[in-house]
Amino acid sequence: MLQKKKIAIVGGGPGGLTLARLLQLSGADVKVFERDLNRKVRVQGATLDLHEESGLKALKKAGLMDAFKAHYRPGADKMRILDNNAEIHFDDHQKKPMEEFGEEHFRPEIDRGPLRKILLESLNDGTVVWNSKFQSMQKFENGWELVFENGNTVHADIVIGADGANSKIRPFLTPIKPIYSGITMIDATIYNSEIESPKIHQLLKGGKIFAFGGEKTLIISSKEGGEMSFYTGCKKNENWLKDCGIDFKDKNQILEWFKVEYAGWSSIWQELFSSEKTTFIPRPQYYLPLDQIWETQENLTIIGDAAHVMPPFAGEGVNMAMLDALTLSESLTNPNFNDTKTAIEDYEIKMLKRASETTQLTLEQTASLHSKTALKNMLEMFNQQSID
Ligand SMILES: Cc1cc2nc3c(=O)[nH]c(=O)nc-3n(C[C@H](O)[C@H](O)[C@H](O)COP(=O)(O)OP(=O)(O)OC[C@H]3O[C@@H](n4cnc5c(N)ncnc54)[C@H](O)[C@@H]3O)c2cc1C
Numbered sequence: 001m002l003q004k005k006k007i008a009i010v011g012g013g014p015g016g017l018t019l020a021r022l023l024q025l026s027g028a029d030v031k032v033f034e035r036d037l038n039r040k041v042r043v044q045g046a047t048l049d050l051h052e053e054s055g056l057k058a059l060k061k062a063g064l065m066d067a068f069k070a071h072y073r074p075g076a077d078k079m080r081i082l083d084n085n086a087e088i089h090f091d092d093h094q095k096k097p098m099e100e101f102g103e104e105h106f107r108p109e110i111d112r113g114p115l116r117k118i119l120l121e122s123l124n125d126g127t128v129v130w131n132s133k134f135q136s137m138q139k140f141e142n143g144w145e146l147v148f149e150n151g152n153t154v155h156a157d158i159v160i161g162a163d164g165a166n167s168k169i170r171p172f173l174t175p176i177k178p179i180y181s182g183i184t185m186i187d188a189t190i191y192n193s194e195i196e197s198p199k200i201h202q203l204l205k206g207g208k209i210f211a212f213g214g215e216k217t218l219i220i221s222s223k224e225g226g227e228m229s230f231y232t233g234c235k236k237n238e239n240w241l242k243d244c245g246i247d248f249k250d251k252n253q254i255l256e257w258f259k260v261e262y263a264g265w266s267s268i269w270q271e272l273f274s275s276e277k278t279t280f281i282p283r284p285q286y287y288l289p290l291d292q293i294w295e296t297q298e299n300l301t302i303i304g305d306a307a308h309v310m311p312p313f314a315g316e317g318v319n320m321a322m323l324d325a326l327t328l329s330e331s332l333t334n335p336n337f338n339d340t341k342t343a344i345e346d347y348e349i350k351m352l353k354r355a356s357e358t359t360q361l362t363l364e365q366t367a368s369l370h371s372k373t374a375l376k377n378m379l380e381m382f383n384q385q386s387i388d
Pocket residue numbers: 010011012013014015016033034035036045046047048049132133134135162163164165168187231283303304305306312315316317318319320321
């Protein structure tokens with residue numbers, strides 16, 4: 001099916017790169033068009049925990065488990081659940097033994113940078129075309145002519161959109177737009193956290209913190225290279241970002257906002273806003289309708305956040321993106337399918353069903369963690385898991 005076909009994947013995140021690797025293992029002609037200027041651009045954001053039945057399953061099929069084991073961070077999955085006064089109610093460091101691959105609840109953590117590096121190094125030279133911000137495309141013969149912001153144009157027989165939450169490929173498949181979830185997060189990275197945020201750094205102990213109070217969340221993760229990332233989660237209306245008047249480049253303005261928004265929280269948390277070098281990114285959270293569907297095309301589809309963005313409160317986004325890559329690669333290389341439309345339809349049926357179930361679960365979890373009983377809900381969930 002893929003012989004003599006040029007495949008263009010737009011977006012070199014975990015979904016797009018995993019797909020490129022899996023397709024190349026089958027001998028397909030694949031290029032990834034990524035807007036980042038080059039591979040050295042730092043990949044920011046919270047760490048990712050990969051799940052056995054999705055993210056790790058895709059890595060196994062990609063033959064990259066040894067590389068993953070060399071780069072994941074043992075112990076970084078250890079979690080503490082705290083209240084707004086920084087009192088610890090659940091502590092993996094006290095009870096959780098070091099877990100092993102293959103164990104039911106083991107969800108090894110990896111930073112985004114090393115995950116991208118593993119995937120990039122697995123690809124044939126020249127697979128990723130950097131500095132290629134997709135702008136638009138039009139049908140050309142049996143494929144597509146893609147136009148990039150740098151002025152380049154490229155012809156492809158099959159296009160796969162892996163360009164994340166604000167996908168520019170998605171509208172070529174469906175007019176269905178993401179729906180605001182009611183939660184806006186502020187995502188931040190602190191460099192040299194031992195010096196810049198010593199009390200929280202100590203509390204974090206190289207793992208993760210989930211803190212709850214007043215229907216708000218604060219989730220903190222340790223990262224490699226002495227970094228720490230965190231994100232706040234609050235109920236806000238969709239226009240808050242536009243209307244709030246905060247300059248997100250000014251940490252003092254964000255600290256003032258935090259003091260008011262998280263009134264009643266211990267002042268220890270304010271340390272997170274003290275470093276001059278911290279970068280803050282506001283992220284309103286969206287999801288897609290559970291019953292979304294579109295007419296399958298023979299030479300175009302989408303994977304990952306482009307297909308089913310969702311808030312991160314169930315930790316499924318990257319895992320779903322990598323599992324989409326696995327499912328799509330299996331469909332496109334299935335010898336029982338005679339044409340790409342049947343193969344893409346097979347993938348889309350499986351992907352949309354899975355995305356619907358995962359989005360439902362994620363929305364329930366998002367509501368639970370931003371409710372008055374968030375702490376109790378989370379403790380019940382993890383105490384039950386320890387008993388299991
Ligand atoms: C703060 C935060 C915490 C999270 N925590 C978790 C977690 O713990 N666990 C989890 O599973 N998920 C988590 N997620 C979600 C997870 O990050 C995403 O679901 C995952 O990255 C989706 O992968 P993707 O490859 O589909 O898209 P992305 O990772 O968004 O990658 C898209 C790629 O496309 C590129 N791109 C975008 N537009 C264009 C364009 N026009 N042209 C060319 N290239 C383009 C981008 O530069 C990027 O490289 C979190 C998200 C956030 C914001």
